[in-house]
Amino acid sequence: MLRQRCQARGNQAQRxxxxxxxxxxxxxxxxxxxxxxxxxxxxxxxxxxxxxxxxLRSSQGQGFQMQEIASEDGNTVRxxxxxxxxxxxxxxxxxxxxxxxxxxxxYFDEFRAAAYSPVRRHHPVTxxxxxxxxxxxxxxxxxxxxxxxxxLVPASVAAGIIQ
Amino acid sequence: MALxxxxxxxxxxxxxxxxxxxxxxxxxxxxPIQAGAGPANNTVDGLFTSVTICVxxxxxxxxxxxxxxxxxxxxxxxxxxxxxxxxxxxxxxxGNQVANCAAFMDLSYAWGPMALxxxxxxxxxxxSVPIQLMSVPxxxxxxxxxxxxxxxxxxxxxxxxxxxxxxxxxxQDCGPACSGAYVPVPPLYFTCPGGSCAVAAMPVxxxxxxxxxxxxxxxxxxxxxxxxxxxxxxxTLAGSLIFGxxxxxxxxxxxxxxxxxxxxxxxxxxxxxxxxxxxLDTGSNGIFFLDDSTxxxxxxxxQDKGYSCPATTMNYTATNIGIDxxxxxxxxxxxxxxxxxxxxxxxxxNLGGPDSGSFDWGMPFFLGRPVFIGIEGQSSPAGIGPFWAx
Numbered sequence: 001m002l003r004q005r006c007q008a009r010g011n012q013a014q015r016x017x018x019x020x021x022x023x024x025x026x027x028x029x030x031x032x033x034x035x036x037x038x039x040x041x042x043x044x045x046x047x048x049x050x051x052x053x054x055x056l057r058s059s060q061g062q063g064f065q066m067q068e069i070a071s072e073d074g075n076t077v078r079x080x081x082x083x084x085x086x087x088x089x090x091x092x093x094x095x096x097x098x099x100x101x102x103x104x105x106x107y108f109d110e111f112r113a114a115a116y117s118p119v120r121r122h123h124p125v126t127x128x129x130x131x132x133x134x135x136x137x138x139x140x141x142x143x144x145x146x147x148x149x150x151x152l153v154p155a156s157v158a159a160g161i162i163q
Numbered sequence: 164m165a166l167x168x169x170x171x172x173x174x175x176x177x178x179x180x181x182x183x184x185x186x187x188x189x190x191x192x193x194x195p196i197q198a199g200a201g202p203a204n205n206t207v208d209g210l211f212t213s214v215t216i217c218v219x220x221x222x223x224x225x226x227x228x229x230x231x232x233x234x235x236x237x238x239x240x241x242x243x244x245x246x247x248x249x250x251x252x253x254x255x256x257x258g259n260q261v262a263n264c265a266a267f268m269d270l271s272y273a274w275g276p277m278a279l280x281x282x283x284x285x286x287x288x289x290x291s292v293p294i295q296l297m298s299v300p301x302x303x304x305x306x307x308x309x310x311x312x313x314x315x316x317x318x319x320x321x322x323x324x325x326x327x328x329x330x331x332x333x334x335q336d337c338g339p340a341c342s343g344a345y346v347p348v349p350p351l352y353f354t355c356p357g358g359s360c361a362v363a364a365m366p367v368x369x370x371x372x373x374x375x376x377x378x379x380x381x382x383x384x385x386x387x388x389x390x391x392x393x394x395x396x397x398x399t400l401a402g403s404l405i406f407g408x409x410x411x412x413x414x415x416x417x418x419x420x421x422x423x424x425x426x427x428x429x430x431x432x433x434x435x436x437x438x439x440x441x442x443l444d445t446g447s448n449g450i451f452f453l454d455d456s457t458x459x460x461x462x463x464x465x466q467d468k469g470y471s472c473p474a475t476t477m478n479y480t481a482t483n484i485g486i487d488x489x490x491x492x493x494x495x496x497x498x499x500x501x502x503x504x505x506x507x508x509x510x511x512x513n514l515g516g517p518d519s520g521s522f523d524w525g526m527p528f529f530l531g532r533p534v535f536i537g538i539e540g541q542s543s544p545a546g547i548g549p550f551w552a553x
Contacts, residue, residue: 053346072345074427091520093427095340096349097266100311112312114468115270121206121448122269122323123469123525124518126462135519137268137451139235139444140329140336142427144520160456163520 037105038090039149042067042081052077063156064088074141080162082154089148089162095141104147107132111147133159191286192381192406193413198389198526199399200509202229206323207509208448208526210389212404214239214328215283218248219291224283229325232404234387234536235444236265236329237336238371239282240273240295242318245325253277253293253369259354261363263295263371264305265327265336268447268523269469270313273297273327274305276355282374287406289377293369297326303360308350327446328374330385330404332428332549333539335370342367376538381407383541384548386414387445391531394476394498396508400530408535408552409544419535419552421545422485428549432522434481440521441483443534443551447525449511450495451518452481462517463500470500470516481522485550495527 049056054071063083070076075094079087092098101108111134114127124137136145146162153159194212201209213228216239225248227241253261253276265273275297282289298317305315316322329336337351343364352365376382389402405414422430424442432441434453449470453460458479463472476498484490498513512527528534537548545552 071347073340073347073349075349093520094349095337095351097270097311099308101307108312115312116314121469122267122271122446123449123516124268124447124451124523125270126454126469126517126519128462135454135517136270137518137521137523138440139268139428139442139446139523140237140265140331141333141338142429142440142442143266143268144440146519 038087038103038107038147039105039152040087041085042079042087061157061161063154064161078162080148082152086152088152088154089146089159091144091146091162093138093142093144095143097136097143097145104134107134107147192411194285194404194406196232196387196389196402196404197399198402198510198530201231201323202325203320203323205320206448207504208511208514209323209509210387210445210526210529211324212284212328214241214326216241216246216248216250216294217281217283218250219279219281221281223248224281227325231322231324231327231446232387233327233329233444233446234331235442235446236267236327237331237333237373238263238265238295238329239280239292239326239374240265240275240297240329240371241326242316242322243275243296243299244318246296248280250278250280250294250296253279255354255363257354257356259356260302261365261369262302262353262355262360263336264309264351264353265295266309266311266313267316270311271316271321272305272310272313273316274309275299276302277369277371282377284374284404285406287375287378287381289372289374292372292374292377295371297322303355303358306350306353306360306362308362309353329371330373330375330536332424332536332551334373334376335367337365337370338367341365341370373538375406376541378406381410381414382538383410383543384408384535384537384545387529387534387536389529389531392510392512394496394513395506396503396511396514398508398510400510407543408537414535416535416543416545416552419533419545420485420489420491421537421550421552422483422489423487423546423550425486429521430486430551431484432481432524433484434479434522441524442521443524443528443553445526445529447523448514449500449525450497450515450527451523451525452515452521454517454519457519460497460515460517467500467504470514471497472499472501473497474499476513483522493524493528
């Protein structure tokens with residue numbers, strides 16, 4: 001589903017410059033796909049909703065906005081947006097995992113290293129660095145996870161709200 | 164040394180424990196299981212059994228031991244390298260090979276074509292069950308939507324088992340969500356024309372099936388029984404997988420409470436002022452809950468990542484609540500994982516780590532506590548599944 005339709009934007013989402021983002025808007029429309037990458041501006045929640053064919057619910061928290069998209073197949077994705085319009089956290093729950101390469105952009109390799117284990121001990125993945133937090137868990141039919149960028153979490157917001 | 168010697172002896176006994184289909188255990192519904200390090204001797208708090216598969220409707224059979232028992236997934240998945248039988252593959256209406264993907268919480272994944280086999284355990288048989296052959300040589304590789312950058316479960320050492328026997332709460336791994344009745348279709352089933360695989364809708368009957376609900380008897384659920392262990396752990400530990408709930412004298416519900424779950428298989432667990440999703444998972448090698456920002460349990464150093472390493476053993480009480488309100492507290496302990504691993508034991512009741520979003524009651528929960536699994540839509544004296552009872 002999402003991830004296959006999103007390849008075009010996946011590469012572009014890693015380009016951070018705001019000016020570039022504006023220039024690329026046309027391309028994104030030509031190759032529409034879900035997900036603003038983490039750390040990027042929230043530009044296409046409506047497009048995300050269309051791709052997931054889900055229902056969108058926006059709610060205002062203390063110092064952040066949450067955009068929740070729920071689709072019929074049981075997936076729910078929440079994007080946490082700062083007052084400046086930047087996605088500082090994303091969480092998901094459902095039978096599948098969103099496109100993490102797209103979502104994490106330049107942080108994806110770091111995440112892969114965290115997920116890899118030379119011994120087979122099955123447990124949730126936790127990665128906590130100064131600039132990135134990733135936590136996954138759950139089970140078949142109800143996988144869940146969250147990622148956020150601590151430096152972009154608004155000062156008035158506790159990271160624990162990303163669930 | 165006594166602690167070390169005893170488990171080794173038990174381990175040898177466990178590994179010879181394959182039960183030939185022709186000689187079922189006397190009770191007919193009791194399948195031996197072993198907790199421990201598994202056939203690759205590279206995990207802890209794992210749970211394993213042997214499974215007999217047969218070419219459908221024949222006596223051409225093979226028993227595979229060291230298959231992981233996983234209540235967190237559904238369906239039988241076997242490493243292709245461990246299967247000597249030639250099993251019929253499942254094709255779609257156009258004759259294209261059908262493949263399945265499972266993503267696990269540790270972001271490892273299982274990928275491979277679907278096949279049919281009769282599945283036998285204890286004295287029970289499920290006929291012509293859709294199963295998955297993992298990592299078939301020459302088969303198209305996993306699409307990105309399956310692999311997600313995670314680790315493939317493609318060998319005995321990477322999986323830590325010869326297969327996965329998913330005995331979770333559901334009849335199928337996906338169910339109606341993958342049948343095409345809803346959009347978008349999640350990337351669990353694929354068809355592979357011309358050597359590359361694309362997401363496809365899959366009728367429920369052709370999906371990976373929980374073999375238990377396809378048994379002709381004792382098919383409403385199961386009971387997992389394991390002994391308790393001391394705080395320093397133990398070596399390989401023998402227990403029983405008993406099929407059916409209230410169908411024979413050995414699987415009566417007794418005083419167990421029934422915890423109904425939501426459609427995703429979760430009940431609620433509360434701890435302090437927090438409310439979390441809770442589930443029981445023999446495929447989780449520990450109890451995973453909260454994180455250091457919530458309860459201050461320090462993470463272990465890198466080589467034991469994923470686990471907690473408190474300076475002293477910590478004691479906790481959380482409360483599990485079924486969706487109908489049934490509730491009871493559960494007390495548990497978390498010891499220093501590094502210290503536990505240094506004992507060389509492989510079964511622990513106090514091994515744990517962080518999980519920010521849920522209470523993942525893994526193997527330690529099952530030690531010394533009989534747990535019933537009520538399969539969705541199946542009727543038993545405990546009600547209609549999905550539910551856990553303990």
